[in-house]
Amino acid sequence: MSPLVPPRRAWVEQIMGMPVSLHLRGPGLDSAPVRRSVDAVFALLREADAVFSTYRTDSDVSRIDRGELTVADAHPWVADVAALCDEAREHTGGWFDAWLPAPDGARWWDPSGLVKGWAVERAAELLSGADFCLNAGGDVVVSAAPGHPPWRVGVEDPRQPSRLAEVLTLTSGAVATSGTAQRGAHIVDPYRRSTTADVAGVTVTGPSLRWADVYATAAAASGVTGLDLLRGTGYEGMLIGRDGRARVTEGFAGAPR
């Protein structure tokens, strides 16, 4: 006998220029309390976009970069994220760095690489206790209720995005992917100040989306040996090179293969 499949419903919105989809499983998915939780998740992500977007000239981050606003006077989230960016820089040996190099040698502060994971993780906290799968532009947080099947997270093959390179089965936790498959080369090697050339994509899984995202970005920036950054962190990863070679950490989806 196959296990009972719980009812499931999805909501999708475009926020921060990316599709955000929320799937919930269980009874009462059409009820008002569920609707309120769903609205709260999307509202938090929209607010994070208003504060942190580097594409919006009126965001706190854009105003800070123009010297019109100080971190102290900005939304309190800005100071939180600034502190986390510093922490991320230390944890990754400098491979994650929100201070991006400009062509003229100057640097500007762009916390985008951390904000997405941070904001989505905060949004997921609003769903605590629910059976959910929150996917924001390919970064995923899930939690399965007791007795429900785990969530199956397909990992896109960065060299051929219509195919899956791996499938992870998660009861709870996060999966983040960084790479050049969808947006082209946008990850900058902070040491050489050039875009990453030999990595097609890195996927990291672990308890927190914020850290999974930071580690995936840092590993992609540091090159084909990037998974070394995960040693001792409790996070597992898979790195696919431009040559198609896949490298995995010991505990990634039943590795070694």
Added chain:
Amino acid sequence: MRKITFFLLATIAGLIGLFSYRTSFGEAVPQSRPAEAATPAPSPTVIAGGRLVDGDAVFTEYGTVQVRVTFAGGRVADVVILQKHTVHEHSLVLNELALPRLREQVLDAQSAEVDTVSGATATSRAYLDSLQSAIDRAHTP
């Protein structure tokens, strides 16, 4: 080529999602719609106990495509191309490359049976053609 492949995959994956709902099985069968310049339908592979469903003709900027899906035991057993009308010669080349891969990809995607897809930041545009969007549509009332 990738674009049209995505489009077709999303369309069919959406269809698969539709059929994974037991309650809608049988009533939600999309009706085939006559479309211009149809090529003769190839004979489908006959599968014992299988059910044939013709998808809507999809009009893309590259031309019109329609497929027939054979379901057996609630799963996709085969996909055949019913018609492909192309806008210009370049598309014809795309079709010849993309369509055989379509069948393979639909069967691959279903065998994976995933709930969600992790990938490098999907743009809104790429999302429209993605497996994730097909999964989302299958669960949106």
